[in-house]
Amino acid sequence: MSDNTINSSAEAVDPNAGPELVISTEGMVRIFRINRPARMNAMTPNMQTELSEAFIDAGQDPGVRAIILTGTGDRAFCSGMDLKVRKEADEAGKPYRYKMTTLNRFGLEVILETYKPTIAALNGTAVAGGFEHALACDMRIVCEHAKLGLPEAKRGMGAHFSTIMLPRVIPRAIAMEMLYRGDYISAEEAYRCGLVNRVVPVGEALNAALELATAIAKNAPITIRRMKETAVKSSGLPLAAALRLDEGLNPYLSEDRKEGARAYVEKREPRWQGR
Template sequence: MSIDLQLDQEGIALVTINRPERRNAFDAEHYRLISEAWQTVRDDPAIRVAVITGAGDKAFSAGADLKTYVGRESSMSEHWLTQKDQLLNRGLEVWKPIIAAVNGYCIGGGMTLLLATDIRVASEHATFGLSEVKRGIVAANGGTQRVVAQLPYPIAMELLLTGDAIDAETALRWGLINKIVPHDRLLDEAMQYARRVAANAPLALQATKELAVKAPELGLSAGLRMEQYVNRMLRMTEDAKEGARAFQEKRAPVFKAN
């Protein structure tokens, strides 16, 4: 039982939630481990893009392991430890692109994790839902926040208020995921996306993601201005010069994140 992180020579990190006997649900220890994994993705300059998936063929993640959380006593002071074991879906800023390979149940906290990723590929048998209201709690860690930003309001509210799950075809129709593939091709498809992303300039990728994620809070006028500032900085980088040279020489660029 662990959170596994493997890095290949192309700068692609594969993060695997490895607790299949519990449908890859998170107890306190696994939340700590996934926090560490995301910090590694954020901080390791060798990593350009990450793919997140679940072990086995039944679940991406069933979210929080409620047996370990419901009724658990904790100090009120924990409520203000907002940076402790910070998560991707709870405010940890990871500007490197993240691709989800959804291999089964994507429920509760698994769904809120999905909502914090950038590109999403799912198996044909994947299932999605925010089921927290059925358990007397709310879809935390961004569940109530991101779903209304990413889906039409009545669709988001249907998911939040009924707690009912949807299948992969419905998720695709609503724009929750990018593509459905046969299960045996899932990871290959996610890695193909990752390779296409990783071939681009790392600094430009991170800048693009940050600008896009912050666009709603910036507003159009400030967002346009931020684009100008960012592009002005990026034009001075070696990667921008390499991109121009490679275009002129009709070859693939070799980016070094500098």
């Protein structure tokens, strides 16, 4: 897929119709695009369920070696829960079902524990639950005009996932200030504190993410999975316990290890078998 094709496909999505989640595949990369630009790509319960199922499917598909999550348009990656829908439900007397008590309670954990590389391509602003979906991914590429943040303290909400994860990703003092104040930060500020991998021009987040994902997908899939699974499962463990983790397929005992050595000596690209 060329850069022009990527950009034109973003424009081709009708903002007033079509699925809330657009799924496509480019080579060995699965792309999920949140498609509610008229509502700043705000999440609905159905979309959250569909997204969880999509990540599970991609995680189990041997033809997928990397996953990108992005949004439609250049205004917002995702603005979190659709508060207009929630306000209408509150006024109708419908009880609020806190995510940890619903079938969607594990949605962010599904992303976090998808043992393939995940990249959030922040085409626009990512706040509240949208920020948390980006935070659940391994890497983040953000357009220069985007704002990022957690306004939950200003909305009486919780930011449960970010309260746990954000201090593990960036320095704790910066994380706690973001949580306590509820203010947004710029793309450059996010880069300086290590929250995002790189800042790109408007309209280039998906292109940059696809370039990164394609490069990663060329590497040994067993090794990549082992790295992801170890990184997730070792988080918070004492060093001695983390060093003794031995989960999943062992790349040292794989056919791919032998193929990697052969390809290097023979000066050719390796042909991974994933076993």
